[in-house]
Amino acid sequence: MTGIAEKLASNQKQVAISEFFEKNKHFLGFDSLARSLITAVKEAVDNALDACEEARILPTIKVAIEKVDAKKDIIKLIVEDNGPGIPQKSIEKVFGQLLFGSRFHAIRQSRGQQGIGITGVVMYCQLTTGRTTHVRSKIASEPTAAVVDIGLDTRKNKATKSNQGREIWYNPDGSSKDHGTEVTAQMKAKYQKGRQSVWQYLRMTSIVNPHAEITFTDPDGEMHHWPRVTERLPTKVEAIKPHPHGIELGQLQRMASESTDSRMTVFLRMNFSGVSARASKELCVAAEIDEKTKPTKMNPDQIRALLESFQGERLINGKPVKLLNPPTNCLSPIEELLIKKGLSKTIDSRFIATLTRAPEVTQGNPYQVEVGLIFGGNMPADKPVEILRFANRVPLMYQQGGCLLTKAIESVDWRQYGLDQPGAKGVPKGPAAILVHLASTNVQFTSEAKEALADNGEVIEEARKAMLEMGRGLRKHLEKKKKMAKTKEKFELINDILPAIAKKSADILGKPVPDLAQSITKIMSAVISETETVWNKETKQTDVSITLFNYTTRVRAYTILATWPEKAGAAMVNNDTGGRKEATGVWAWKLDSLQPGEKTVLSYSLGGLEKGDWTETDIFFRGSQDVIGASKMDEKFLEEIRRQERALSEMNEPEQERDEPEAEEPIGEPSVAAPTGQTTLFGGEA
């Protein structure tokens, strides 16, 4: 027995992160030959899209795959982008060092976060083919591109470099390229087609990145092209500071110990989002910490007390300290219109509904759910619906069953929305595809391969709500269509047949044809609305007209409301009939006297849109009698829209409140970058 403990201990040694991931390369998505190729494409394309977005460049991405040795499954992958490029001295770290990157500590929405992805590709190539990965990158401020072959010293997690140099990078047209990066990698992999394929990955990527132009040359030399469908770049995202609700004790301890702030109130205001000057003082009071204390001087009990104040476990005047929500300009949703566009570009269908929910916060992290449903077309009716999962605009193609987004879909009773779903659980069946996108500053994946989202009750519930809301829209749409079709049939019957009978009778009797307007009105006994939304080629606008027929015998009064894509940046023009804004995206007209037997037309145009952006206008009414072709306004729904608006403006302007100026003593340098351009107005919180 003696000596065994020492013997066991003597065998222990430190393993490099690169050795760990080399041994566990399947954690990174390199498990089968087919998946390894998709993973490599994914990492390269994600990087390209992220870099373009950060540099505010409309991405043009070219992916090419060649079979080097089909028998030995050796494949060459080339991914080229027009991103900002990488400075020569950074290339080796970006491509040859695991856990090196810029996004790990930044709290904002981005595709890549860990600094593992592309280095994983380099490592996999080296492991399976013994070859380095060729990188060419040019930045705008230098005349030539840097070229280098990158490998990985896995024992040290350091890059190995060879064949380093500089060259002019020519475009195919002979001009020289201004900026961009090209990666050429050889790996053991298999190219295959179908549902889990490079083609499918790029197709899905193009749905959620409608601003990207993607070209793919497959091993047979065939070109696939997904054009850019919008020139609008995704909203620029700003990194935010951590929110007190998402902080854990160990993290707070570290922040305090690393702080250079002179006093607690400065520390709290400058290093956290959602903490006003007033809140910073209240947090100190609640935690029984003198606000002049230096953060580094807090003892463990004080740090614990401060965390309890953060979490509302310590009260002030009987209430938890009120914190503002974190700003949501760290998020960049795709927005409904663009999802619609992306979907219709790639999937043939008869009906599309999309929905972008307002941002929410879970454990201090802002997030936002978007959903889409497409229905009909050529999709098979007897199979489970296609599920399109995305996180921060990246398609998720594996581990569907274990993903939060799938669970949210499974939690909905889709039968009420016209889809088959045996036992009211599981993935529904029918000719449909369901899209779910989670945008978040902190996407929690189940593993490094980033293929499935880990469970989070709040996020599941939010995704479920989004789908219910979208489902209600679908149901309403279907019901309305049905009702309109019936009324139209009746109307046409009356309008066609009654006059024909009248004419025939009059002819036979030799009498004049009677005026049937009164009779028709009596038989119809309804107010009918007809809405047209059409693209006007000449004006490049979307023309909307709402026609109301009063087929009743009395004067009628209504408020008519119409939806329009205000959030997507549309402008309402040529609206001669006035009206007023009721809520974001909802316009209203008060019509006091619709005369019996008469029709009224409301017409306007929408500018700032492209063809296909807006093809259907929803009409609502307020009034005592039904309007066929319109829905009674659900005031709760309007209230919900207004609530979301308020929440949004509150979230994005957390600093808009007047602080007591802390002029009596100088404010220390903040440990984290100070917010700029901050305006303060009194009374933002009560």
Place this chain on the structure above:
Amino acid sequence: MTGIAEKLASNQKQVAISEFFEKNKHFLGFDSLARSLITAVKEAVDNALDACEEARILPTIKVAIEKVDAKKDIIKLIVEDNGPGIPQKSIEKVFGQLLFGSRFHAIRQSRGQQGIGITGVVMYCQLTTGRTTHVRSKIASEPTAAVVDIGLDTRKNKATKSNQGREIWYNPDGSSKDHGTEVTAQMKAKYQKGRQSVWQYLRMTSIVNPHAEITFTDPDGEMHHWPRVTERLPTKVEAIKPHPHGIELGQLQRMASESTDSRMTVFLRMNFSGVSARASKELCVAAEIDEKTKPTKMNPDQIRALLESFQGERLINGKPVKLLNPPTNCLSPIEELLIKKGLSKTIDSRFIATLTRAPEVTQGNPYQVEVGLIFGGNMPADKPVEILRFANRVPLMYQQGGCLLTKAIESVDWRQYGLDQPGAKGVPKGPAAILVHLASTNVQFTSEAKEALADNGEVIEEARKAMLEMGRGLRKHLEKKKKMAKTKEKFELINDILPAIAKKSADILGKPVPDLAQSITKIMSAVISETETVWNKETKQTDVSITLFNYTTRVRAYTILATWPEKAGAAMVNNDTGGRKEATGVWAWKLDSLQPGEKTVLSYSLGGLEKGDWTETDIFFRGSQDVIGASKMDEKFLEEIRRQERALSEMNEPEQERDEPEAEEPIGEPSVAAPTGQTTLFGGEA
């Protein structure tokens, strides 16, 4: 545009592995409060079991959970073992440094491999409670135990130490403890009961670690005890060298570049398993490398050629170079008997079948599948069967759906084995539990939390085969029971009623009762076997008797074969009836003349077993007429057993062949530890 590339690059920095896992703690199994506790218990218990196994100590493990602050979900976990202990200077690295350990590079079966587990626990405790983890450890060679509080500097992946000291470690009885380790950790966690609980985890652990004594004190102070059911430690596993079939190019490059061997043949023989002297030469010939080449001098093309020789892509005399299988003494299966014992200890049932398959090799890694099925008892009949998944003796409790072992179960048509399975797919329903254990030198999990096994076609197929084989056994067992029951009924009827009728008739007629033996034989017209397997309290042996009744009118000749637990170490004693070994675990008796109307008894005892180890003996026969109560010997089955035996002996003695002595020049120091006690016999491979 100018400057944006530089600006983006300037934000990039290196992240420590500890920062990475702190942010992604759910990768390590710390996702919910309930699971975090199970993960912590798992890591501590796994370490204890591994350490005991390596030090050849029968483990006694005490787990205690206390609620420190129920409102704030603060829990204290104490895990104590009687393992070899950890030397003072190693404690900080084992507990406070990620990716530090002894098992990462060793190719052999072990619970922990990465050096992440227990440090992850320390990190989680610090993050959620701000507290360090208290460690007390004593090694046999020192009089006192080392105590220290360990934290983690996540920015550097280094331990922080406080309150370091030494103390005498008293047992509850006042004696001082000889060796062991105790971990006391405080964390944010929730204790819960049910299917995913600490209790369930320990229960499952005790099933596959029948040599361990586990005590658990729950937060209510209630004690749960799983006693040790065998004194036999698991087979000692030896680390093996990598097998050429599991090598990737990058790895071979590294091995070559780090080699200190003087020539290729030495390099190949000393650093790989399965490579004989002959094979090492042939590999060089096939790869067109001079066998005198220094490994460090190989060029990339030669390394690639060598890999192709490894993989059988380069031929010699038209054939791939023959390599031996890797030895399988790196594996330690539980073995059928002990699985049975473990299962019956914790689950009440009426029938148990278990099966340990022979070791196999996938991509150069030896692995072995074991399965068990328990049926009946109190288990619910209308629910999916309970699935008990294990990898290297560690229970897997989460992500059942995404696990290879579940997929293997789902691939079997269980309906033919008496379980309900709608549509012949998915997890079957019925009053049963299915156990699957994968023992492997390289268990591929889907993530660091080690809860589900990643896909591998060969392993799935092997697990499936194991279940089919076990299923066949179950079906045979059920059929045999049914047949025996019928025969017995008939036999009893004839034996009871015929004499009664004869007696009555004789009484009435006043005649003597006739001898019915001939008639009974005629009516039965069968050879019947009855087998008894009973535990003999006094001799501590299992007594087996096989009785054959020849109820036919002719002399019969048979070979009778019986199964016995030879592999589990049983010894056949008091076998006066002779016979001979037919295969491992199968004994045979040749019976040439069974006289009509007579019975023959074969009896023997089995030593080296414990009560309950062996309760049923399977009987087979060779002969022209059926023996009721026995099965006709399936010669293919016997051949399969013999094949496995041969494979096993070949695998475990890969060096048993005569090499051409390489005496003409000195053999260089091997880069990896040289095998010891190696004997060489000519002709091991052909």
